[in-house]
Amino acid sequence: MTKKLLEIQNLVVKFGGVTALNEVNLHVNEGEIAALIGPNGAGKTTVFNIVTGYYKPVSGDVLVDGNSVLGLRPYLIARMGLGRTFQNIRLFGDMTALENVATAADALNKSGLLSALFGLGRSRRDEKRSMETAQSLLEFIGLDHRAHQMAKNLPYGDQRRLEIARALALNPKVLLLDEPAAGFNPQEKVELGDLILKIRDKGYAVLLIEHDMSLVMKISDRISVLDFGQKIAEGTPSEIQKNQRVIDAYLGVAEDAS
């Protein structure tokens, strides 16, 4: 049986009177790329905000590797194995690319402030580990030549990839990507797809939110579809493409938009 690294059970989320998620069930298996799609405002980002502990659900549960993380502070959930990126890029702009990644890598080190102040061996070893992790992740995403530039000065595409490297520095069980291809040209989208596959092959499970259907269909193992806070479908890419409810949901949006 495959292990479920992330599992969401009967999740209900409300903002004021608005129900953003209604009885949603989702999961991410070990070693797979799961995708979460749906029209604008369907509640996809809200799923990320709930599982990472930013908002509290009305009811339901969130399990990371079998343990409930409900009520834990976000930093603890992050250390338990959820690394995320953001729909609108949110890097630490005034820090270098290397420092951005190292900050997340630090989270897995035990040594604290006092041992850093007094220069204890443990803190020195941890410092070395963070730096090496950060450096090798920058190499992995092909940004090592920009290690010492400030994040806010990087080109757009590099910023998006830097966010991925930063999330990976947490050595997450599941990597949560929120529209990583937004603003990319077709060529960049292809490269991003390859990068995500490479990440999966390194052993990370991925939960991908994405509007670009060709990318989603190409790399996902399994797709869940949200509409107005409800899960309306789940299946392999080819199943989803044929699903009438999914087609209706997207067409509905297309009509509204025009």
Next chain:
Amino acid sequence: MDFSILVTDFWSLTIDGIVVGAIVALVSLGYTLVYGVLRLINFAHSEIFMIGTMTCYLVIQQFGFTGYEEPLPLWKFASLFLLFGLTAAMVSGVAAVILEIVAYRRLRVLGASRLSSLISAIGASFFLVEVFQKLSGAKNLDFPRMISKEPIFTFSSAYISADKILVIVGAGIVFYILNRIINHTKLGLGIRAVSQDEKTSILMGVNVNRIISYTFLLGGALAGVGSAFYMVFYETTKANVGFLIGISAFTAAVLGGIGNVRGALVGSFALGLFQQYTSAVLGYNWKDVVTFVILVFVLLVKPTGLFGESLQKARV
């Protein structure tokens, strides 16, 4: 500590609490309105109030009162009050608009951090206090007694005097007018729209800069009116008069839920009453400590206040 005073002086404390609450409310509304449209605490708002009190003082000085005259006949007082009250409202309102342009606007357009705006506001606040400190020679400026403080009638332990009636009734009228402005005019609609959602308002064709200026004008004018009541009731001002009343007003706004107009009113009266009761028991020295403790307590227990929505978390 003597709790029996709460029973024996209950009505007297209560009436004073309502009077203080009304004055605090007029200042508190400025914090709340500005927070509503800008999500920013107008740190220098207390100085807008101070400028109001100074205006009242200056206007009255033109009439050559020394402070030892007999109280004025009612009609004469009423017309004088209207004169300095309206002048203070105007001056404070304009000062608030200028403040926004000088201290906030450029930073807002630049998209600078909130820290920058706050520091800029603190700078403006210091500047104003110090300028008036120098102008006033760092002295208390006493207001002449223009209206008799003799009780008109007594009610249990409470002496009801004309100035208290003036504050309570006057503030009531102002609140009514404010309610009309916010709920029944185009300006009010604009303020509510920007408070709800700035981006959408821009799309809907609302001129956000103009609405923001008007909001500062309105908040400043309310503080100006409050300063006129303050002068009649307390009869003195000084350059840093705004500091403590500013803390009270801010606390009241937080207590009611900052950004919420009704909340500011309820919060102000609740705070005014609470201040009177506790300082009767603990001693007047501790009044400001009590205010601060309430502030901390509310922020920690229910940061959204009585009526506020959660503004602590941004959307991610």
Next chain:
Amino acid sequence: MKAKAFNLRDIFGDWWESATPIQRGITRTVVIATFYALPFLNNPVIDTPETSFKSVLFYPLVLFALMAVGLNVVVGKSGILDLGYVAFFAIGAYTHAVMSARTSLNFWEILPFAMGFAMLAGLILGLPALRLRGDYLAIITLGFGEIIRIIAINTEAIGGAAGITDIPGPTPIFGFEFSVMDPRPYYWLTLTLLILVIWGVLRLSHRKPGRAWEAIREDEDVAEFMGVATLKYKLWAFIIGGAVGGLAGAIYASKIRSIQPELFTLNLSIMILACVVFGGMGNIWGVILGAVLLGYIPEKLRFLSDYRIIFFGLLMVVMMNIRPNGLMPRKKREKFQEKIS
């Protein structure tokens, strides 16, 4: 390749980076020695008209610098707007004043208590308050500063409004006497402590705590999502800032020998904040420059002195509008590498 702009900071930075350890050591020694030698300087251009330059060196210059470096950890590094920093300074000053009267401990033995009580106050205030953000936190800390002062005024056991007089100075150490007449030993003492504090802060800045603070300043939510224990690091910043403030307060009390609550007003908090903002939030050298300038200018230009708060108020508004990041803003030295593919 990007063309190199000609500026002193980059030139020095480049040189420093390529310097050998010996060159660096010599530079450090010379700079530090110069600072220790400043009280011997006798130059009409530098001298201050009313107070002797020697005593200006101690207060305000080096004491402001010490406090500004402490506050910078809180405001500049971590982005926590603390408007009540004077409270820690007051706690340190009162600790020395009260303990030297009530116990047989001398100044040096009291110093750890002064810092300890200030840290404790930081913890007690910070634990609840640091859950809040930005503006709210600013108001809470401002209130805290005022409350400490009001409590001091109303507490007869620590002298009430009249304060405490006859506070002893430090006992002699390494052959240095601390007399009321000679400000120099106080300057050297404070300078020594300042160097130690700078050393500690720089050390933290380059490691995990420094990154955590910066991440919190940049985006607190995201820092938390990236596994940073934000509350813990904000508390640490607060506590470290508090400790430095307490230290400065104890030295101050031991020099001026009598203290009153009215010495510890909001104006002082704002003054130190102005040093930090003016110099360049988050850059320790900028902050020291800010403290030196804002301490020195009013002493040199005595006519300004009466108007200095007006001047500072104006300066803060203008500075924020022109250079939101201060005179010497924090800046990472960016390095550009060609991609080798």
